[in-house]
Amino acid sequence: MKKVLLGDTNIEVSRLCFGSLTMTPFQANLSVKDGAYLIEYAFERGINFLDTAEIYENYHYIKEALKGIKREEYVIATKSYAYTKEMAKASLDLALKKIGTDYIDIFLLHEQESIYTVKGHFEAIEYFLKAKEMGLIRAFGISTHNIAGAEAARKIKEIEIIHPIVNKQGLGIQDGNIDGMLKELKQIHALGKGIYGMKPLGGGHLIKNIEESFNFVKKIPFIDSIAIGMQSTKEIDANISLIEKGYIPQSLKEQIDKKKRKLIVADYCIACENCVKRCKQNGINIIDKIAVPNEKCILCGYCATVCPEFCIKVI
Known part of the structure; x- marks a missing residue:
């Protein structure tokens, strides 16, 4: 698989990133054994880049996988909500210990909303930058669901990815919308910062148009790599075919389509009822202060478009 540099970081990654949540x-x-096998299988097929986060609680999967992978040939990105020096140190120490490694390639502040939230994490940022000087991390950055977060990445020079x-x-x-996000990302890339996108299939809601949706992101010239979740060898093969050829072979697509998809709602749902009002099928209700899909749900994904917390997904 083709490898690219993440901006000016000198970190070389595959165009496809293994989303490990x-x-x-x-x-x-x-199981840890099965999860580690998928990471190794993907690596053997050319995927040398994995995205995780402290909140995913899967460092032990990665540690197991690294038994069969040379550490220097693999790129690991993780994320933390740390906002103090002590929290940042604890997050980094945890990642190093649980993964069983001497360094983390990319350490991100998780879900930054704007320049104000980034500045609110200044103490943690200082620690991560010092950790970079000590060789404990190779690059620092942020993840974001907001255009304002991307704007912060553009304005703050210490953010590399x-x-x-x-x-x-x-x-x-x-x-905002995708046009607003892409406008910011284009400027960010011009500054030499690395970009790896998430949720090219919109949390599973665009899976019915998987090739069109994936190719849309793939063809954006300033997206270095694309992170996507993979739960089986067939999904790994399919995503590799997408990144390399732009399509999934029909026989493989039919096998993947046999998987029964379902709608899940994360426990951080705020019960705003936007999804209930949006659903014309009456396929979702608020029960005990959380959205719950019912038998009328047709997995159309329209509810996700009005969820302010993006806590509704199809898996």
Whole structure:
């Protein structure tokens, strides 16, 4: 698989990034052995880049996978909500210990909303920059669901890498649309900062138009790599075919389509009822202060477009 540099960081990654949340108890609930096997399988097929986060609680999967992968040939990005020096140190120490490594390639502040939230994490940023000087991390950055977060990445020179939501319909972008996000990202890339996008299929809602949706992101010239969740060898093969050829072979597509998809709602739902009002099928209700899909749900994904927290996904 083609490798590219993440901006000016000198970190070389595959065009496809292994999104590792989907293997965890939060979604597919794979065993550590099975999850580690998928990481190794993807690596053997050319994917040398993995995205995780402290909140995913899957560092032990990665540690197991690294038993069969040379550390210097693999790129690991992780994320933390730390906003103090002590929290930042604890997050980095945890990642190093649980993954069983001497360094983390990319450390991101998780879900930054704007320049104000980034500045509110200044103490943690200072620590991560010092950790970079000590060789404990190779690059620092942020992940964001907001155009204002991308704007912060453009304005703050210490941010070297950004991990933003990028998909054709702009699902999950909380303060605008895909055109606004791409306008910022183009400027960010021109500054030499690395960009790896997330949620090219909008949390699963664009899967019915998977090739069109994936190719939309793939063809954006300033997106270095695309992170996507993968739960099986067939999904890995399909995504590799997408990144290399732009399509999924029909036989493989038919096998993947046999998987029964479902709608899930994360426990940080704020019960705003936007999804209930939006659904013309009456397929979702608020029960005990959380949105719950019912038998009328047709997995159309329209509810996700009005969710302010992007907590509704199809898996």
